[in-house]
Amino acid sequence: MTEPLTPRYLDLRDFPYLPIDIARLLGSEFHAIADAEQFRAGLILWLKSYHQVPAASLPSDDNQLIRLAEFRKSLRNWRQIRDVVLRGWVLCNDGRLYHPVIAEKALAAGLMKMGKRKSSEAGNAKRWGLAHNETSSNQAIREMAVLLSALNPHSRSLKKKYVLCALSDSQSDPTGIPNSDPDAIPTGFPNASERDPNIEREISKKRKIIASAAPEAPSEPASSPQGRRRKPATSPMPDPTSFEFDALRSAFFEYGREKKFGEPQLADEFEGFIGHHRAKGTVFADWRQAGQNWLRKSRAFRPNGGAPQGRPQI
Numbered sequence: 001m002t003e004p005l006t007p008r009y010l011d012l013r014d015f016p017y018l019p020i021d022i023a024r025l026l027g028s029e030f031h032a033i034a035d036a037e038q039f040r041a042g043l044i045l046w047l048k049s050y051h052q053v054p055a056a057s058l059p060s061d062d063n064q065l066i067r068l069a070e071f072r073k074s075l076r077n078w079r080q081i082r083d084v085v086l087r088g089w090v091l092c093n094d095g096r097l098y099h100p101v102i103a104e105k106a107l108a109a110g111l112m113k114m115g116k117r118k119s120s121e122a123g124n125a126k127r128w129g130l131a132h133n134e135t136s137s138n139q140a141i142r143e144m145a146v147l148l149s150a151l152n153p154h155s156r157s158l159k160k161k162y163v164l165c166a167l168s169d170s171q172s173d174p175t176g177i178p179n180s181d182p183d184a185i186p187t188g189f190p191n192a193s194e195r196d197p198n199i200e201r202e203i204s205k206k207r208k209i210i211a212s213a214a215p216e217a218p219s220e221p222a223s224s225p226q227g228r229r230r231k232p233a234t235s236p237m238p239d240p241t242s243f244e245f246d247a248l249r250s251a252f253f254e255y256g257r258e259k260k261f262g263e264p265q266l267a268d269e270f271e272g273f274i275g276h277h278r279a280k281g282t283v284f285a286d287w288r289q290a291g292q293n294w295l296r297k298s299r300a301f302r303p304n305g306g307a308p309q310g311r312p313q314i
Helices: 022-026 029-033 036-049 062-068 075-085 100-128 135-151 161-168 197-212 243-258 263-280 287-300
Strands: 057-059 096-098
Touching: 029 036, 036 057, 036 062, 036 075, 057 062, 062 075, 096 100, 100 135, 100 161, 135 161, 135 197, 243 263, 243 287, 263 287
Parallel strands: none
Antiparallel strands: 057 096
C-alpha cells in the first residue's frame, strides 16, 4: 500500500467548491462503464471526500461508504457495484481510500489556503511589530507541493511565489535518499536549480510510489483470503425511466425479431422478463445478454410454436 496522497491535517471543510474538469471526467473509464446508479454514488463520494479529513479521502469500511454515498439498498447490493463506484480509488497505509484526481484538486486548494494564511500572519506580525516564524508554514507548503508535483507536475499552483519560496528555503532531507540518485525526475517548476535538490528526489520517490499503487480499490477487505477469484461487476435492473432501460428494451426486441418472434409475443416475453427479475431483485453483469438468454429458453418452452408451458428460469 502507498502513503496517503494528502497530508493528514488537510482540512477543506471551509471550501464550498470542488473544481471539476469536465473533459477529464467525461473521458474517464469510470464514466464509460458506470450506469446511472453507479455514477450517482461515485460522484457523491467524490464530492463528500473533499470535505473529509484528510481531504480527498474516504473510510474503507463498506457500511460507512454506503452512508456517505447515500446508497439506499442493502450491503449485498452495494458490494455488487462497489468495484465500479470506487474505480480509481487507492487504499493507502492509513487504512483510508484516496483518489488521485480529487487529491490533486485538494492539494491545490490547500496550497492556496496556506498561502493566504502565511500572508495574513506576516501582515499581522508587521503591523503589530511581532516576531514571525514561517518555518511551520513553509514545511506544510513544501509537503503539499511535493505531493502535488508527484500527481501533476504541471499544476499552476506549483508556480505560485509562496510555493517557490517555501521550496527554496528547505534545508533538510527527511527521505534519506542519497544525493546521487540517478532516477530523480524534473518537476517542471521554474528555477529548479535554485531549490534544494533533495526536493527533486523526494518528488521522484513519491511519484514512483503512486505509480505503483493499484489503480482501483480492492473488491475484498484486506483481511480476506488472497487469491480469491474476483467476480465480474453486476448491476440491478435499470430504472424504467432511464435511457439504459430503453436501450435494454430495444436490444431485447431487436434480438427477438432476429429469432422470428412476433411483436405481440415479444411484448409478452419482455413483460415477463422484467416482472420476473424485478420480483426476484436479480442482478446481472450484462442485462442485454440476460434478455437474449430469456428468449432462447423461451423458445425451448415452445417447441411447436404453441403457448408457453411456463416461464424460463434464468
